[in-house]
Structure formats: structure tokens, C-alpha cells
Amino acid sequence: MAAFLRWSVFLALIVAGVGWWLTAPAPRPASDFDGLTADAARGALTFATAGCASCHAAPGAAGEAKLTLAGGQRFASPFGTFIAPNISPGPEGIGGWTLAQFANAVQRGISPQGAHYFPAFPYTSYIRANDQDVADIHAYMQSLPVSDAASLPHEVAFPFNIRRAVGLWKWLYLEDAWVTEAASPEIERGRYLSEALAHCAECHTPRDALGGLDASAWMAGAPNPSGPGRIPAITPDKLFWSEPDLAEYFNSGFTPEFDSAGGHMADVIENLAKLPPEDRAALAAYVKALPAAE
Amino acid sequence: MAFRPLIATTAALTIAVTTAAFSGGHGSPQEQVIGARNAVMTLYSFNAGILGDMAKGAAEYDAASAQAAASNLAAAATMDQMHFWPEGTDNVAMGGKTRATPAIWENPDDYAAKVKMMADASTALAAVAGDGKDAMAAAFGDVGASCGACHRAYRGPRN
Numbered sequence: 001m002a003a004f005l006r007w008s009v010f011l012a013l014i015v016a017g018v019g020w021w022l023t024a025p026a027p028r029p030a031s032d033f034d035g036l037t038a039d040a041a042r043g044a045l046t047f048a049t050a051g052c053a054s055c056h057a058a059p060g061a062a063g064e065a066k067l068t069l070a071g072g073q074r075f076a077s078p079f080g081t082f083i084a085p086n087i088s089p090g091p092e093g094i095g096g097w098t099l100a101q102f103a104n105a106v107q108r109g110i111s112p113q114g115a116h117y118f119p120a121f122p123y124t125s126y127i128r129a130n131d132q133d134v135a136d137i138h139a140y141m142q143s144l145p146v147s148d149a150a151s152l153p154h155e156v157a158f159p160f161n162i163r164r165a166v167g168l169w170k171w172l173y174l175e176d177a178w179v180t181e182a183a184s185p186e187i188e189r190g191r192y193l194s195e196a197l198a199h200c201a202e203c204h205t206p207r208d209a210l211g212g213l214d215a216s217a218w219m220a221g222a223p224n225p226s227g228p229g230r231i232p233a234i235t236p237d238k239l240f241w242s243e244p245d246l247a248e249y250f251n252s253g254f255t256p257e258f259d260s261a262g263g264h265m266a267d268v269i270e271n272l273a274k275l276p277p278e279d280r281a282a283l284a285a286y287v288k289a290l291p292a293a294e
Numbered sequence: 295m296a297f298r299p300l301i302a303t304t305a306a307l308t309i310a311v312t313t314a315a316f317s318g319g320h321g322s323p324q325e326q327v328i329g330a331r332n333a334v335m336t337l338y339s340f341n342a343g344i345l346g347d348m349a350k351g352a353a354e355y356d357a358a359s360a361q362a363a364a365s366n367l368a369a370a371a372t373m374d375q376m377h378f379w380p381e382g383t384d385n386v387a388m389g390g391k392t393r394a395t396p397a398i399w400e401n402p403d404d405y406a407a408k409v410k411m412m413a414d415a416s417t418a419l420a421a422v423a424g425d426g427k428d429a430m431a432a433a434f435g436d437v438g439a440s441c442g443a444c445h446r447a448y449r450g451p452r453n
Contacts, residue, residue, distance in 0.1 A: 228390035229451035248350070253442050258343040260438060262393075262445030269442075 023167025025110040030100035036135045038099070043140025046133045048274045049197040050126065052141075054267035055084045058149070069093065070147035075120055076226045079211060080156030082120035090146030102138045103131070109170065116166035118154065119173070119211065127176045128196035173212040180218065183289060190286025193279060198272070203231045203264065220293030237292040246284035247277070324383050328392045331378050334370055341367040342437065345419070348427065349434045355427035364416070364423030364430070367437070371416040375409055390453035398448045405448060412440040 047053070056069040071086040071093075086093040094102060101112040109116055109123035117123065126134075159165065179195055182188035194200045205213045206222040221233030233239060241249070245256045253261035253269040261269045272280060321329065344363040347353035382388075384396040398405045419433040 224451045227395065227450050228385045229393065229453050231451055252438065254346060254438060258339050258346045260441040260445050262442075262449035263451060266442055266446035 019168070022171050023116075023164050025108070025114050025116060025167065027104040027108055027110050027114070028100065030098065033099045033103060033131060033135065036099070036131060038135040038139035040136065040139040040143055043133075043136030043138070045274060046197065047137045047140050048271040049193055049279075050129075050137065051198060051268060051271050052087070052137070054264065054271065056087045058147075068145045068147050069141075070149040071151050072149065077120065077211070078225070079160040080154060082118060082154045082156065083152045085151035086147055086149050087141070088147040089142050089144060090148060092148050092150055093146070094141065095146070097138075099135055099138050103134045106134060106137075109166070109174070116163045116170070118156070118163075118166060119169060122199040122202045124174055124213070125196060125199035125202065127174060128178065128192070130196075133197070169210065169212070172210070179215050180286075180290060182286075184285070186282050186285045187289045189279070190282035190284070190289075193275075193283050194286050198268070198283070200234070200268075204234055217293045219287075219290050233293070234287055235290045235292050236288055239287075243281065243284040243288050246287055247280045250275075250280040250283060251277075324380070324388060325391065327378060327380060327383050328388065328394075331392070331394070334373065334378075337370040338367060338441070341370070342434075342441070345423070345430065345434050346438075349431035355430070357424040357426070360430050361420075361424040364420040368413075368416040368420035371413045379405075385450045393449045393452060395448055395450045401447075405444075408440065408444040408447065411443065412437070415440045 053066045053069060055073055055075070056071055057066040057073070058068065058070040059073050061068065061070075069086065069088045071084045073084045075082045075084070089095050094105075097105070097112060104110045105112070105117065105123075107123055107127045107129065109119065109121060111117060154161070178191060179201070180191060182191045201213055201219060203225075204219045204221060205215075206217050206220065208214055219234045221238070222231050224231055241256055249255055249261070250269060250272040252273075253266060255261075260266075272283070341363040344353075345360060345367070348355045348360055379394075379398065381399060383392060384394050384399060385392050386396055415433070415436040419430070419437050422429040422433050424430075
């Protein structure tokens with residue numbers, strides 16, 4: 001009996017140890033970013049492509065006010081409601097963060113204090129961004145206005161509020177490989193813009209029970225996480241727009257039927273309209289090259 | 295005789311159209327309101343499509359055609375919407391039978407302002423739509439912005 005007990009304790013310790021090890025944050029070393037020269041002007045475009053302000057601006061902010069990244073927008077999900085934090089360059093936000101701290105937050109979902117962020121923050125996409133783009137965004141964000149609004153706690157219930165458990169989630173889902181094949185340089189550019197920065201799949205791809213994206217149904221449409229309706233499929237077997245139609249939509253928000261983009265997609269269009277036309281064409285080429293869902 | 299097929303087609307179409315019209319009238323009062331709103335939206339997008347194709351060069355600009363579409367758009371956009379938005383006809387209450395979000399009823403003043411923005415922009419467009427492609431396209435841009443402003447704030451995804 002004593003031997004059985006000892007064995008049980010031993011096994012439990014191993015499980016706990018492996019669990020602890022699996023869930024530990026694994027940040028990138030600061031030396032990864034040595035020798036980079038950040039370009040804040042280029043960062044403005046990358047920042048727009050990544051859609052940072054769409055979620056981190058104050059609720060209802062428009063125009064210039066969208067660049068004050070005060071946080072406060074609410075994002076309902078099956079796991080609870082996430083509230084976007086202040087990420088302005090002040091004490092309540094990301095003021096004083098080094099590039100490595102910023103990159104670990106954006107690309108690994110790890111706070112400067114070493115805690116896991118919830119994956120409502122699309123670091124699962126940003127992990128694919130290159131270091132130069134991350135450095136440029138970091139430099140650009142230093143030039144934005146400071147907000148002293150406090151970040152509000154997420155309204156997420158047990159067990160999903162255990163941040164340490166996000167480490168296990170990351171072990172399952174945080175992946176820096178590309179999801180789709182790119183058959184041409186243009187599609188490859190569009191894939192970079194979409195899969196690394198614009199994070200289209202976060203809404204257009206369905207999720208499994210644990211909230212991970214289902215890569216076998218990439219961009220095949222998904223339930224609206226925040227209310228009735230569905231985020232539409234954009235694979236070419238479901239969406240019949242031409243590449244020029246898509247590029248026009250990314251610029252003006254008009255569909256070929258002259259309906260206009262609404263909801264969160266209107267924010268996405270506002271960002272994409274700032275890009276050079278070649279980048280919107282590349283995104284269109286990427287969307288047209290998406291495989292049909294399995 | 296091409297006469298008989300013509301009569302047959304006309305009869306079939308008449309039956310189809312009246313059936314559709316009657317079945318449209320059989321919904322709940324809320325569904326009828328939603329049907330009326332969607333009918334107006336269809337008029338917007340049909341007429342905007344004619345103008346938009348000319349504005350982006352997908353169709354040749356024609357003053358009479360542009361004027362007709364712009365006048366229709368303005369007529370639809372300036373309809374009195376008093377009966378279009380009763381409480382309980384949002385997408386949550388109606389289980390996705392409409393895309394109108396509850397935010398409309400939470401922000402009635404802002405919503406009314408956006409409806410007026412569309413009415414004003416399309417009235418301005420109707421005033422210049424026959425004055426050449428550039429004048430039409432510029433005014434059409436303001437109409438498009440008004441569509442987008444309202445859809446951004448108050449429309450949810452399709453079901």
C-alpha cells in the first residue's frame with residue numbers, strides 16, 4: 001500500500017512537472033532583435049495592416065481618435081468577454097517596453113511580466129510576421145498619443161481564466177508555419193499580409209471546442225462570435241468575386257452588387273484602403289487561391 | 295405559333311409573382327417590417343449599382359440613365375422611416391431574420407442622424423447626377439460613405 005502511494009505521488013509529480021513545463025512561457029531572447037533599424041513611417045502601414053487600432057481604440061472612436069489606443073472595446077466569445085487593454089505608449093499601456101518585450105507580447109502572447117495573454121489577441125497570426133515589421137510597428141506606436149485609461153479585467157469565468165493553462169493551449173495551437181501553399185510571389189505576399197498581419201482567419205475560420213482555428217476549414221466561414229449570423233466563407237468555391245472585385249472591396253468596401261461592408265469588416269476595409277494597390281491585389285490573389293474547405 | 299408559349303409564360307409568371315407577394319404577406323408583423331426594410335435596401339443597392347458601375351468605369355456614363363437611378367435612390371432614401379424600426383425587430387430578438395443590430399435602438403439619435411446622412415447625400419447626388427461623370431462620381435462617393443457609416447455601426451453579419 002505504501003509503495004502504491006509512493007508511486008502515485010511520483011506519477012502525480014511527473015504529470016505536474018510536465019504540465020508546468022508545457023505551460024511555461026517561452027519568450028524569444030532579446031538578442032534576436034539586435035541590429036534591426038526600425039522605420040516608424042513604414043510601421044504606420046504595417047500597423048494598419050495588422051489592424052491594431054480596430055480593436056484597441058476606445059469604443060466608438062473614429063478618425064484621428066482611433067490612434068489613441070486606450071482599449072475598452074468588448075469582445076464576446078463562448079469563453080467569456082475579453083476587453084481590449086490600453087496599448088498606448090504610456091504607463092498604462094506599452095510605455096517603456098523594449099522591442100523584445102513588445103515582440104514577445106505580439107508574437108508569443110507573453111507579457112513583460114511573463115504571463116500568458118489570452119488568444120483573443122491574435123498572436124497566433126502575428127507569430128508569422130517578420131522581425132523588421134514588428135520593429136517598425138513598435139517604433140511607430142511610440143509616436144501615438146498616450147491614454148491614461150486603465151485596462152479593464154477580462155470577464156472570463158473558471159476554468160478559462162487560468163492564464164497558466166493558456167500555455168497548454170499554445171502548445172496545441174501556436175504555430176509559425178504557413179497554413180496555405182503560395183504558388184506565386186504575389187500570392188505569397190498576399191499570404192504574408194493575411195496570415196501574418198491582417199489575421200483574416202481569426203474571424204473567417206471556424207474554431208474547435210477549445211477555440212483553436214480549424215486549419216482544415218481555413219476561411220470556410222464561422223459563427224459570429226459576438227451575436228447572431230455567420231462570418232461568411234471566402235474560399236473560391238463559396239465566394240465568386242473576381243480578383244478586381246476583391247481588390248475594389250478592400251479599397252472602397254463595395255461588393256460587386258454595391259452592397260457595402262459593415263460591422264468589423266468596415267474597420268478592416270478602412271485599414272486595407274491605406275495600403276498600396278499592389279498589396280490589395282496580392283490579398284485578392286491570396287483569397288482567390290484559397291483551397292476549398294475539406 | 296409563338297403566341298401560346300408567350301401566354302403560358304405570362305400566366306406562369308403571374309402565378310409565381312402573386313404567390314410570392316401573398317406568401318410575403320403571411321409573416322408575423324415583425325417579419326413584414328423586416329421585409330419592407332429589405333425591399334428599400336434592395337432599391338438602394340439596385341440603383342447604387344447602376345451609378346457605381348458608371349463611377350468606376352465598368353459602364354459608360356449616360357446622363358439620363360444616371361439621373362433616373364439617382365432620382366430613384368433619392369426617392370427611396372427620403373421615404374419616411376417612422377414605421378420601419380419598431381422595437382423587437384433586431385437580429386437578436388428576431389433570431390437572425392434581420393441584420394439590424396440592437397445598437398440601433400440603443401442609439402436612436404445617432405441612427406436617425408445616419409439615416410439623414412443617406413437622405414442628404416442621395417438628394418445631393420440626384421441634383422448633379424446628370425451633370426457629367428465626374429460630378430456624379432464625387433457625389434456618389436458621399437452616398438457610399440453614408441452606406442458604410444451605417445452598416446459599420448448597425449449591421450450584423452448575414453445568417
